[in-house]
Amino acid sequence: MPSETGTGAVDAACSAVLHRDLKLAPSRVVSSSGLYIEFDNGRRILDATGGAAVSCIGHGDERVIEAIAAQARTLDYCHTMFYSCPSAEDLCQQLIQSTGGQMARAVIVCSVQLKTRESITGSEAMEAAMKLCRQYFLELPTPEPSRTQFIARRESYHGTTLGALSVGGHAGRRKGYEPILMQNVSHVSPCNAYRNKPDAESVAEYVDRLAEELDAEFQRVGPQNVCAFIAETVVGAALGCVPAVEGYFKAVRAVCDRHGALLVLDEVMCGMGRTGTMHAWEQEGVVPDIQTVGKGLGGGYAPIAGVLVGHRVTRALEEGSGRFSHGHTYQAHPISCAAAAQVHRIIREEGLVDNVLDTGKYLGSLLKQRLGHHRHVGDVRGRGLFWGIEFVKDKASKTPFERELDVGMLVHQKGLDLTEDGGIMLYPGSGSVDGTLGDHILIAPPYNVTMSQIDLIVSLTVMAIEAAFRDLTGCLPNSQS
Structure with a gap:
């Protein structure tokens, strides 16, 4: 039997689980409720x-738990090669209606890794989207079999399976797997104004520059060879909640249309109400050909993600x-599907996306x-209830910290031990400068969070940041905030 340490964590050496870190035992969570x-x-x-x-509606919602139990009592499993079921039909109908009919069909994926019990559904959704892109061009009245190339962005993350990792542009996460990743993927610059737009450059000029870079990449690989351009509508873990500047997605949509390629928007992390509209692309003035959704779809109550398919692709x-x-x-x-359908119903009936908009502006x-004004906070950015804080060694030059200091993780750890x-609990990330350097944290409370809870979250976050930089005082020049 596994033994336990005095901190309430399972001894990593005795655990039967292949944890992410075999040297550091994770703490054991035994219950959850609300926030x-x-x-x-x-x-x-x-x-x-x-x-x-x-967890977009918080933990332990009895309405979702009852929906899961009722479904388990009625129908526990059916194979989609042969059958459909009411909960899948209900969920997909809700999803398509949530787009105002601008998307046509949905594919629902629900896989889990057996060893770690970690949901890989977001990755699975991206794999399905990539295959769908390829099949679309083979199904056209005049097939285009040469379209095998994908263009994505650096400092992006689309999943951990090999195909999804291939289109992702996060150097740290790709490290070690480069020799076995797909070779038919190339990457262009992300839309990260804090890091990449000079002060003298207008937003319109920045958009034009990025669109020209994307068009040049189409020309380099051959426009007739490109399947799709893939991007996160608001970049999550890889950059720390970075929204695109105004006009960017309209510009890249125009490049894709000019060359006949598909636009795939990854909203696994930023979608399903997280940014203040049900779908983040609604704020960009574009409609993707294919969209992935995930984390907020099931709210943590069951492993699930999905692919929403546009009319153009469905028709083919x-x-x-x-x-x-x-x-x-x-x-x-x-x-x-029953769990996700109930989560989605709660979000819609309680007007929680409107609450995301209101509380998100306050957050x-x-x-x-x-x-x-903190000397080591370079940027605070986000949208809705999806906010990131990027840390810098020097505010004026935006110089990042040394990787070994792992500042984002330090802030996270200080947050856990405040009292x-x-x-x-804050979400740490790294690689926001170049996929290796750059530290940030994410804040993404549930959609039913209150203003007073926002006050508490911000106060505790500030305390965690101050505690982390007190620890770093000895190795930073003039490190007082």
Whole structure:
């Protein structure tokens, strides 16, 4: 039997689970409710990020739990090669309606890694989207089999499976796997105004420059060879909640249309209401050909993600082979679909996306007010209830910290240990400069968060940041905030 340490964590050497870190034992979470999670040593933590921007309606909602139980009692499993089920039909209908009919169909994926019990559904959604891109060009009345290339962006993350990791441009996450990644992918610059737009350059000029770079990459690989351009509508873990500047997605949509390629928007982390509209692309004035959704879809109550398919792509399949050549054993699992359908129903009926907009504006303004002048906070950015804070060694030059200091993780750890009874959970990230250097944290509370809870989240976040930089005082020149 696994033994336990005095911190309430399972001894990593004795655990039967292949944890992400085999040398550092993870703490064991035993219960959750609302905004809080509790460890087996009794400590209680305010979960300000919903895990990884997942728990969009908070933990332990009895309505979702009852929907799961009712579905399990009625129908526990059916194979989508042969059958459909009411919960899958219900969920997909809700998803398409949420786009105002601008998307046509949905594919639901529900896989889990057996060893770590970690959901890989977002990655699985991206894999399905990539295959769908390829099949689209084979299904056209005049097929275009030469379209095998994907263009994506540096400092992006689209998943951990090999195809998704290939289109992702995060150097740190790709490291070690480069020799076995797909070779038919290239990357262009992200739309990250804080890092890449000079002060003298206008937003319109910056957009034009990025669009010209994308067009030049189409020309380099051959426009007739490109399947799709893939991008996160608001970049999540890789950059720390970076929205595009105004006009960017209209410009890249125009480049894709000019060359006949598809536009795939990854909203696994930023979608399903997280940024203040049900779909983040609604704020960009574009409609993607294919969209991935994930974390907020099931709210953490079940492993689930999805691919929303536009009319152009759906029509090609309907008029061609009449089928999508893709599938998994647990695709559109009845219980996962029932959970997600109930989560989505709660979000819609309680007007929680409007609450995201209102509380999100307050969260952003409060973070900027409390941290905007901190000497080691370079940028506070985000949209809705999806905010990132980037840390810098020098504010004027935007110089990042040395990688070995792991500042984002240090802030996260300080947040966990703010008091004897508990603290706050923040989501650390790195690589926001070049995929290796650059530290940030994410804040992504549930959609039903209150203004007073926002006050508490910001206060605890400031305390965690101050505690982290007190620890770093000895190795930083003039490090007082």
